[in-house]
Amino acid sequence: MQTIHDLETPSILIDLDIMQRNIAAMQKRCDDLGINFRPHIKTHKIPAIAQMQLNAGAIGIACQKVSEAEVFADAGISDIQLPYNIVGERKTARLAELAKRAKVTVTVDSKAVIDGIAIAAKNATATIHMMVELVALNNRTGTTPENALELAQHILTYHDHLHFAGVMIYPADAAIRPRLQKTLSLLKDADINVEIVSGGGSGAIREAHLIPELTEMRVGTYVFWDWGSVNHGWASFDDCAMKIRATVVSANEKSRIILDSGSKTVHSETVDGRFGYIVEYPNARLHKVNEEHGYVDFSDCDSVPQVGDILHITPVHTCVVTNLHNQLYGVRGENIEEIWDVAARGLVW
Amino acid sequence: MQTIHDLETPSILIDLDIMQRNIAAMQKRCDDLGINFRPHIKTHKIPAIAQMQLNAGAIGIACQKVSEAEVFADAGISDIQLPYNIVGERKTARLAELAKRAKVTVTVDSKAVIDGIAIAAKNATATIHMMVELVALNNRTGTTPENALELAQHILTYHDHLHFAGVMIYPADAAIRPRLQKTLSLLKDADINVEIVSGGGSGAIREAHLIPELTEMRVGTYVFWDWGSVNHGWASFDDCAMKIRATVVSANEKSRIILDSGSKTVHSETVDGRFGYIVEYPNARLHKVNEEHGYVDFSDCDSVPQVGDILHITPVHTCVVTNLHNQLYGVRGENIEEIWDVAARGLVW
Numbered sequence: 001m002q003t004i005h006d007l008e009t010p011s012i013l014i015d016l017d018i019m020q021r022n023i024a025a026m027q028k029r030c031d032d033l034g035i036n037f038r039p040h041i042k043t044h045k046i047p048a049i050a051q052m053q054l055n056a057g058a059i060g061i062a063c064q065k066v067s068e069a070e071v072f073a074d075a076g077i078s079d080i081q082l083p084y085n086i087v088g089e090r091k092t093a094r095l096a097e098l099a100k101r102a103k104v105t106v107t108v109d110s111k112a113v114i115d116g117i118a119i120a121a122k123n124a125t126a127t128i129h130m131m132v133e134l135v136a137l138n139n140r141t142g143t144t145p146e147n148a149l150e151l152a153q154h155i156l157t158y159h160d161h162l163h164f165a166g167v168m169i170y171p172a173d174a175a176i177r178p179r180l181q182k183t184l185s186l187l188k189d190a191d192i193n194v195e196i197v198s199g200g201g202s203g204a205i206r207e208a209h210l211i212p213e214l215t216e217m218r219v220g221t222y223v224f225w226d227w228g229s230v231n232h233g234w235a236s237f238d239d240c241a242m243k244i245r246a247t248v249v250s251a252n253e254k255s256r257i258i259l260d261s262g263s264k265t266v267h268s269e270t271v272d273g274r275f276g277y278i279v280e281y282p283n284a285r286l287h288k289v290n291e292e293h294g295y296v297d298f299s300d301c302d303s304v305p306q307v308g309d310i311l312h313i314t315p316v317h318t319c320v321v322t323n324l325h326n327q328l329y330g331v332r333g334e335n336i337e338e339i340w341d342v343a344a345r346g347l348v349w
Numbered sequence: 350m351q352t353i354h355d356l357e358t359p360s361i362l363i364d365l366d367i368m369q370r371n372i373a374a375m376q377k378r379c380d381d382l383g384i385n386f387r388p389h390i391k392t393h394k395i396p397a398i399a400q401m402q403l404n405a406g407a408i409g410i411a412c413q414k415v416s417e418a419e420v421f422a423d424a425g426i427s428d429i430q431l432p433y434n435i436v437g438e439r440k441t442a443r444l445a446e447l448a449k450r451a452k453v454t455v456t457v458d459s460k461a462v463i464d465g466i467a468i469a470a471k472n473a474t475a476t477i478h479m480m481v482e483l484v485a486l487n488n489r490t491g492t493t494p495e496n497a498l499e500l501a502q503h504i505l506t507y508h509d510h511l512h513f514a515g516v517m518i519y520p521a522d523a524a525i526r527p528r529l530q531k532t533l534s535l536l537k538d539a540d541i542n543v544e545i546v547s548g549g550g551s552g553a554i555r556e557a558h559l560i561p562e563l564t565e566m567r568v569g570t571y572v573f574w575d576w577g578s579v580n581h582g583w584a585s586f587d588d589c590a591m592k593i594r595a596t597v598v599s600a601n602e603k604s605r606i607i608l609d610s611g612s613k614t615v616h617s618e619t620v621d622g623r624f625g626y627i628v629e630y631p632n633a634r635l636h637k638v639n640e641e642h643g644y645v646d647f648s649d650c651d652s653v654p655q656v657g658d659i660l661h662i663t664p665v666h667t668c669v670v671t672n673l674h675n676q677l678y679g680v681r682g683e684n685i686e687e688i689w690d691v692a693a694r695g696l697v698w
Binding site: 008009010042064065084085086087088090091109110112113116135139140141142143147247248249250251252256258260261263264265267268269290291292293295306307308319320323324325326345346348349 | 357358359391413414433434436437439440458461462465484488489490496597598600601605607609610612613614616617618639640641642644655656668669673674675695697698
């Protein structure tokens with residue numbers, strides 16, 4: 001069996017024991033809450049890992065783009081939610097084709113988006129499930145409770161090809177509950193049936209018990225966790241399944257040690273001005289990245305690595321790291337048990 | 350012929366007229382200086398574009414990683430410089446194999462790196478060209494003039510398999526000239542022949558006439574330029590060949606318009622707090638990105654786009670955008686003349 005010592009660097013390692021523990025823990029959290037769990041696959045982009053999440057009890061997956069959904073449908077996954085406004089004739093046509101081989105649910109926040117999808121569904125003689133999205137504290141997509149009611153009524157006018165499924169919100173922080181309650185009340189008064197109240201967010205899952213209206217939660221990052229999650233208090237370093245295996249390529253000064261891992265490898269997000277947490281040297285500061293160079297200051301460390309030494313980095317944000325790489329390596333201890341192609345990497349359509 | 354209207358969004362467009370003008374202009378700049386030009390391929394990662402650069406007069410290419418060099422050697426490019434410390438037994442072995450089918454030049458900043466490459470070159474009965482790297486104002490890799498002399502002498506002890514070629518510095522700002530002169534003087538005093546003095550940098554090329562010691566320059570970004578370059582004063586918006594074609598997917602409030610292009614598409618670097626420059630709405634602020642969402646505030650614009658409208662974004666940094674995508678589209682006006690696979694995308698080994 002190959003071991004991590006056979007790998008080139010930089011390589012992205014996934015600790016299988018930790019990942020499996022994370023998968024089980026999040027499923028249990030949702031089971032205990034009595035709600036459905038729908039993992040967002042953006043963190044791994046790999047059908048085999050989605051299958052592990054389904055085997056653990058998830059009811060389906062979430063992803064953002066039609067091209068991602070196609071990859072997971074090709075792998076046999078039959079319940080896919082796109083919590084995203086799918087816009088454009090080519091995309092809605094592909095969405096409708098997809099809906100003929102999988103249960104497809106989308107979210108919408110305007111009549112324009114509804115109309116485009118309705119036309120495509122009609123043209124393909126497909127049925128697409130649709131939720132209205134409420135705007136949340138992040139002020140991203142989504143609409144008001146009053147407009148959500150209007151949109152639900154508009155969806156219902158297309159009942160031959162659209163199925164009104166319910167309400168979506170992201171992130172589903174507890175503070176947003178009044179807006180959700182108002183929406184549900186308006187829908188109830190209009191005799192509109194709500195099957196699904198779908199929330200999401202790695203932080204929000206910790207508050208999901210404060211929104212009893214939720215019927216399902218979507219979470220992605222939990223499968224690997226990352227330094228950003230630790231920094232938010234959502235996980236501990238022991239929960240972080242992803243490590244970037246890197247090599248020291250220059251070590252001429254203690255304050256100027258260079259790794260073979262820059263922004264093409266660790267991405268460009270930071271915690272506390274650092275682009276990753278170096279496991280072997282917690283006091284080292286990975287304070288700058290170019291595309292292929294990581295600059296590390298070891299001034300606060302007792303010892304300094306030498307050229308050729310291998311270090312392991314807990315990334316700031318796993319989802320964006322996954323999207324940079326063609327493969328992830330599933331390891332148990334030093335053994336490589338899985339080599340996964342990142343099948344949905346770079347799929348932005 | 351397909352046009353840009355046939356493309357899904359987001360897609361990455363390259364204006365062929367602008368790119369060809371950029372290629373010609375940089376070659377002329379170096380021709381006028383009487384120095385060799387060696388484009389860095391990190392900006393495009395596409396052999397066909399490298400071939401255009403060679404056809405215009407470039408003497409070879411530069412890239413950072415062995416895996417990138419292999420892709421360009423496979424495409425028939427025969428003179429490849431890696432201005433990078435290549436470290437690790439597997440990498441140096443691959444480098445030595447590469448050196449048997451192309452002229453390969455690397456840079457080094459320590460004896461440890463030299464020794465590793467020398468062993469691999471000997472094992473493969475290959476010859477690898479080697480330059481010493483001086484540390485520049487960016488404090489990245491590189492060493493002092495005195496140590497550069499020692500390293501040159503160390504390289505010469507391996508004369509059966511290593512060829513000492515000269516000195517490299519990045520970026521080759523004019524302010525660094527005294528360090529370069531000192532190094533060249535030390536090498537001359539030791540009777541060590543210097544064939545190549547290689548500088549690099551999109552900003553440094555503007556000052557290259559102030560360092561007459563240079564024999565070649567390496568520049569990458571110039572082929573597409575970008576908003577970062579414009580912000581530095583290195584180019585104008587008219588020189589920017591890359592545009593990201595994006596769709597408005599949500600438009601419920603003027604201050605909260607959402608594009609289908611987030612950090613997976615435009616990357617995470619900023620100019621003036623903005624993640625890209627929207628051509629059609631120069632006063633719009635693309636002020637935040639999630640992976641699949643670009644948040645745009647149109648408060649300072651007279652008009653506002655609607656759901657389904659297409660916008661074009663000049664990215665902040667083209668090189669990192671290229672690395673996110675599987676294809677670039679070469680366009681002339683609205684016609685798509687080229688569909689290039691980004692052959693060296695994500696190659697970090």
